[in-house]
Amino acid sequence: MENQHTADLELSLQTRIKEVLGNSLHIRHVDAGSCNGCDFEMMALCNPVYDVQRFGIDFVASPRHADMLLVTGGGTRHLEVALQKTYAAAAAPKMVVAIGACACGGGVVGQSYANTGGIDRIVPVIVYVPGCPPRPSAILAGILLALDKLAACRAAGF
Amino acid sequence: MFEILRKIWQTGTVTKRQPLAEAAGKYRGKIELDAAKCNGCRDCVGICPSGALSGSSDRPQIIIEHHKCVFCGSCADNCEQRAIKMTNQCYLEAKDKQDLIARIEVSGEKCG
Numbered sequence: 001m002e003n004q005h006t007a008d009l010e011l012s013l014q015t016r017i018k019e020v021l022g023n024s025l026h027i028r029h030v031d032a033g034s035c036n037g038c039d040f041e042m043m044a045l046c047n048p049v050y051d052v053q054r055f056g057i058d059f060v061a062s063p064r065h066a067d068m069l070l071v072t073g074g075g076t077r078h079l080e081v082a083l084q085k086t087y088a089a090a091a092a093p094k095m096v097v098a099i100g101a102c103a104c105g106g107g108v109v110g111q112s113y114a115n116t117g118g119i120d121r122i123v124p125v126i127v128y129v130p131g132c133p134p135r136p137s138a139i140l141a142g143i144l145l146a147l148d149k150l151a152a153c154r155a156a157g158f
Numbered sequence: 159m160f161e162i163l164r165k166i167w168q169t170g171t172v173t174k175r176q177p178l179a180e181a182a183g184k185y186r187g188k189i190e191l192d193a194a195k196c197n198g199c200r201d202c203v204g205i206c207p208s209g210a211l212s213g214s215s216d217r218p219q220i221i222i223e224h225h226k227c228v229f230c231g232s233c234a235d236n237c238e239q240r241a242i243k244m245t246n247q248c249y250l251e252a253k254d255k256q257d258l259i260a261r262i263e264v265s266g267e268k269c270g
Binding site for chain 1: 172173174177178179181185207208209210223224225226227228229230248249250251252253255258
């Protein structure tokens with residue numbers, strides 16, 4: 001009952017935050033055992049070519065400040081707990097976006113004794129961004145899809 | 159000092175006005191299976207390093223799980239029928255995992 005209420009509250013918060021966020025989104029990057037390929041592409045979003053900070057998207061240092069978690073890597077056994085703790089620490093609405101093939105479905109690492117084979121076995125994921133690694137523009141499209149803004153951005157010529 | 163300023167002046171703006179532009183033509187993106195050409199030999203299933211392609215011997219069907227694909231292009235290189243192609247499509251984001259799974263019925267001459 002309590003959990004149901006919390007889930008409802010989270011859902012309503014999620015819709016509300018999408019209205020309120022507008023052009024301000026704070027992201028925390030969580031490395032759940034990736035090879036750094038996706039992380040480099042993600043950090044490339046902040047370089048002069050893509051420059052997501054002009055859209056108001058910012059990378060922050062703590063999950064407590066973040067509206068969204070970008071998770072890379074397939075969730076190794078040691079980082080499973082770290083990911084759960086990070087998810088628990090994140091501010092509601094706790095939007096989780098899985099970046100790369102490992103986070104989406106195990107990728108080339110797959111499912112083994114050391115790897116969960118997908119982030120969605122640990123935390124609920126709202127958007128999957130496949131690719132090995134995905135282009136920075138594809139990651140940006142995934143972020144926009146999580147905010148339900150992708151269609152509007154495409155219509156505007158982005 | 160003057161040299162640096164001159165280089166900055168020459169470079170100009172590098173920021174992309176349209177960050178969601180299409181990838182380059184040679185970009186290895188989403189794989190595409192031509193069901194008309196495929197004969198169901200499942201060489202691609204054997205060569206796939208991440209198990210993104212699957213098929214069984216009793217059904218003429220190839221299942222492509224795009225969320226597992228690592229875009230190495232081995233399937234396209236090893237397809238004798240040239241039925242699999244790498245497109246330059248890089249925007250594969252989806253809210254539901256089922257949208258990323260394609261079940262393709264093939265002619266299946268070699269199936270079994």
